[in-house]
Amino acid sequence: MIIRVPAVCSLAHKRYWALFWFGIPALIAFATTVGLGMAGFRVNFTPSEPLGLWRIVELDGKLRIGDLVFICPPLTDSMLEARDRGYLRRGLCAGGFAPLIKTVAAVSGQTVKVSEEVFIDGQRLSHSRVAKIDGQSRAMKPYEGGVVPLCAIYLHSAFSSSFDSRYFGPLPVEGVLGYAHEVWTYAP
CATH class of the missing domain: 1.20.5 (Single alpha-helices involved in coiled-coils or other helix-helix interfaces)
Incomplete structure (x- = not known):
């Protein structure tokens, strides 16, 4: 049947x-x-550092120049404007920001001068040309420079269009999540 x-x-x-x-x-x-x-793993989709899988590694002491770190941007008007302009991604940090991956370029007590390029204690920072406008022809307001305050760091990325301390100035070290270590990345 x-x-x-x-x-x-x-x-x-x-x-x-x-x-x-x-x-x-x-x-x-x-x-x-x-x-x-x-x-502690994160995926980086921004060109500031190589694309791919990264890991946040616990800090082992004092931050040094050249350290690559994950940091949560503080909740400030300039960061909110940066997010609205599309410079920052949404994430789990305070204010709804994603952590940034940046290199420590200066620490507390160092003097930063910002003009066409960035100078730290009188030495030119490589790959630090300051943009006057962004990719959508909107005016960029650079950080005016000064002495990096106590418990703050000045951050940099060699990527020319990176949104870093050239524009927002030093950030508090309390926002540092840890060192940024590449796991599986691709640098186009």
């Missing part, structure tokens, strides 16, 4: 299996992303 299954049942059956085969991998990818994030 042959029993015919109505087409409606087979369509529902196909939908079930499609949901199963697409839903399970999506759920696994989501769980993996959350797990990696809790373990």
Whole structure:
């Protein structure tokens, strides 16, 4: 005896299996992303540093010039404007910002002069040309310079269009999440 299954049942059956085969991998990818994030891993999608997977590593002491760090930007008017302009991504830091990956270029007590380029204690900082306008022809307001305050760091990226301390000035060290270590990256 042959029993015919109505087409409606087979369509529902196909939908079930499609949901199963697409839903399970999506759920696994989501769980993996959350797990990696809790373990200190982050994905960088910005050109300021190589694209790819990075890890936040606990600080082992005093920050030094040349250290590459993850830092949460403070909740300030200039940072909110930067987010509105698209310079900063949304994330889990205070104010809804994503952490930045930047190199420490100056520490407390050092003098920063900003003109066409950046000078730290009289020495030109390489790859530090200051843009007058952004990619959408909007005026950029550079940091006026000065002495890096106590418990603050001046941050830099060699990427010419990076939004860094050339524009927002020194940031408080309390926002540093840890060192930024490359895990699996690609530098175009």
